[in-house]
Structure formats: C-alpha cells, structure tokens
Amino acid sequence: MNAERLVQMANDIGDFFKSEPVREDAVAGIADHLRRFWTPRMRAQLAEHLRQGGEGLEEMLAEAVRRLAA
Numbered sequence: 883m884n885a886e887r888l889v890q891m892a893n894d895i896g897d898f899f900k901s902e903p904v905r906e907d908a909v910a911g912i913a914d915h916l917r918r919f920w921t922p923r924m925r926a927q928l929a930e931h932l933r934q935g936g937e938g939l940e941e942m943l944a945e946a947v948r949r950l951a952a
Contacts, residue, residue: 885931889938896943912946925950
C-alpha cells in the first residue's frame, strides 16, 4: 500500500480520537487501534514514512507511531 493512502487512513483514525478530552488517552487509543487492526507490514510502512519526514501525518498519529516503534 502506498504511503499516501496509509497516511490518509491513519489520519482518519486520528480524527475519530480527536474527540477524546485527554490527549494522552487519544494517543494511546490510536496506538492501540493500529496495533490491533493494522498488519505489521502496514505499521512498518507508516513508521518508515515517519522516519522519512512524515509528510501529511498529524502530530497525534506521529506520536502513536513512535510509541509503537519503541
């Protein structure tokens, strides 16, 4: 899957979690969703996109991806 599509899908997930009143809970929810429902390959592609600058990726998503990669 291309990076542009992954970023779009990830940002859609982030949009859902924006309603979470506590930012930390939103980031944790995003990370949990990615861990549970995305394949390891998709997560790796998204992490690589972030390492290359993360163009288009919203900040909460970038933080969640960093947590998953750690």
